[in-house]
Ligand SMILES: Nc1ncnc2c1ncn2[C@@H]1O[C@H](COP(=O)(O)OP(=O)(O)OP(=O)(O)O)[C@@H](O)[C@H]1O
């Protein structure tokens with residue numbers, strides 16, 4: 001048996017899963033806070049801001065994530081070529097293009113995509129807080145900012161945990177999509193090794209990894225839900 | 233006599249419209265220190281709207297409101313925003329459905345604004361809160377959450393929460409309407425006790441006997457205007473106008 005090949009395969013897949021985990025956590029790190037101003041923009045009384053945020057959300061939620069990954073990764077390069085054809089050369093874009101890499105492109109595309117979904121969840125949560133909470137806070141002299149962060153947001157967090165759990169589980173699986181722009185995450189590595197070894201094992205291992213990962217996510221969210229169940 | 237008393241609330245010619253519908257059609261009254269003003273009237277007559285205008289939850293269309301001599305709005309023109317914040321703290325509002333903060337313990341409901349708004353130290357705030365909860369008979373519930381309390385207990389917490397900011401006047405908007413009949417008594421007793429301690433209050437209520445017992449003055453309003461105003465026993469036992477009579481007749485049987 002090519003024992004060596006299997007060891008090498010396992011090592012490669014370990015590297016791949018680290019990449020998948022990095023993508024997962026970095027996307028959450030950026031998308032969770034980014035979604036808040038987007039939700040605010042969507043709910044703004046300023047019609048222009050609310051309207052343009054809505055268009056942004058419609059586009060992001062209405063087009064495939066894979067397409068968005070391609071646009072973010074290939075976009076800058078195509079833009080530089082387009083500029084050149086128009087007779088322009090702008091140093092900044094050349095620099096951006098030369099620096100542009102697959103991994104950051106994947107993180108940016110995923111973060112933007114997920115912040116759109118999170119923003120809609122936040123918005124639903126914020127709009128579900130009864131008017132009386134704002135009124136009580138106002139009468140007690142809380143400023144609008146204090147009201148939001150002390151009174152509204154903590155209650156929103158509790159309400160959105162189940163919906164966020166579903167999205168995060170989807171994210172675990174969506175990290176596999178970044179292979180379309182050549183990021184060597186777990187599924188891409190598994191696919192390569194599968195054709196190299198003529199074996200089903202790499203794909204099976206990848207499947208187990210995603211499954212366990214989502215098992216952990218489910219447990220974490222169940223725990224969070226329980227932790228927040230001290231009131232209703 | 234009025235000159236020697238401190239005017240806590242002064243309302244002159246108050247008007248309020250929602251869209252094209254005028255709900256408050258020119259109302260004037262004053263509340264002096266230590267007085268309890270009872271407001272009675274049929275549903276939709278604008279009682280809550282008046283309290284909400286005083287608490288800055290609604291913007292008046294016209295007229296003047298001053299609290300403790302500080303004008304909030306004069307002939308429909310509001311003072312700048314930064315002055316309105318001080319004025320909001322001069323009155324406390326107790327809602328029909330309590331509006332407690334569900335994610336805060338009972339204690340934190342009463343300390344939160346003291347700390348965040350009055351910038352009191354947590355220790356000082358806690359002490360004030362515990363004294364108030366003691367008075368409300370809820371000291372043993374300090375660590376519970378609102379969802380673990382009965383409606384009557386929740387309403388007492390909300391009264392403590394309002395009192396914690398030491399307002400000059402407490403406004404009650406039908407404080408017992410959301411409660412089961414057997415729980416209204418405990419809230420009425422608390423308000424009565426506050427009246428005996430000379431807390432200035434405006435109480436909107438459908439409890440006629442209660443309004444008569446605690447008020448120093450009663451206003452009967454209907455359709456956005458004051459129909460009758462005066463001594464509570466006079467207004468409630470011997471109403472002068474037909475509208476007041478008709479309204480009260482429904483409560484006496
Ligand atoms: N935000 C609003 N928009 C439109 N109309 C309103 C609004 N708030 C109150 N109203 C209307 O104003 C009128 C007076 O309402 P208000 O709540 O002040 O009456 P109320 O005397 O407190 O009645 P109740 O005894 O039922 O509490 C009602 O006809 C109500 O429909």
Ligand SMILES: [Mg+2]
Nearest residue numbers: 279280281406
């Ligand atoms: Mg009302």
